[in-house]
Amino acid sequence: MKTTRFVIGSVVLALTLVIAIAGSILVVDNFSENKVAEVSTTNESDSRANILKSDNKTDKLALKNSEKNTDEKINPDKKHKIVLSAKKKNKTTKKVAKKKKNKKKTSKLKSIGTYKITGYCGCSSCCGKSDGITASGTRATAGRTIAADTTDLPFGTKVVIDGHTYTVEDVGGAINGNHIDVYFSSHSKALQWGVRYCKVYVVK
Secondary structure (H helix, E strand, C coil), X not given: CHHHHHHHHHHHHHHHHHHHXXXXXXXXXXXXXXXXXXXXXXXXXXXXXXXXXXXXXHHHHHHHHHHHHHHHHHCCCHHHHHHHHHHHXXXXXXXXXXXXXXXXXXXXXXXXXXXXXEEECCCHHHHCCCCCECCCCCECCCCCEEECCCCCCCCCCEEEECCEEEEEEECCCCCCCCXXXXXXXXXXXXXXXXXXEEEEEEEC
């Protein structure tokens, strides 16, 4: 009788242990499945969020490009107008700069009165020599060289006679005060000029 009770007790104990172990395994499996499901759900949510962000960026870029294209279609000559405006501005700036440059180049003339104007050439009759070298050391040149009284008009002074500009480069024994001698390339041209009285302007 005692043996039978011992056997039955052992069987019951063994069954209890088996049931407990099986229950533990089921709990662990259920926890693992829940954990995997949770991780999978989290990954799926992150993936969806990333996809939504990417879609939003794509949509924004597409919208921006669409607005730009729409603006170009509505105003096809907008870019052309901007280019024309820039060219016009540059042209105006160049004109202003050119005017300033010309203004700087414009010389002022000061009237010094009416002078007696005679003519001479580089021959020995007119100069006492024929080398063509002026008193200032330059070579006499028709249309540029004049002889004057250097006390009033120093070498290098530019004067305007009958609308033509000359430079004082020479002197003469008979050239004093309001008297200027204009150099010509030949004696005949000097004689042809003769004696004239003209208003003289100094270039400032």
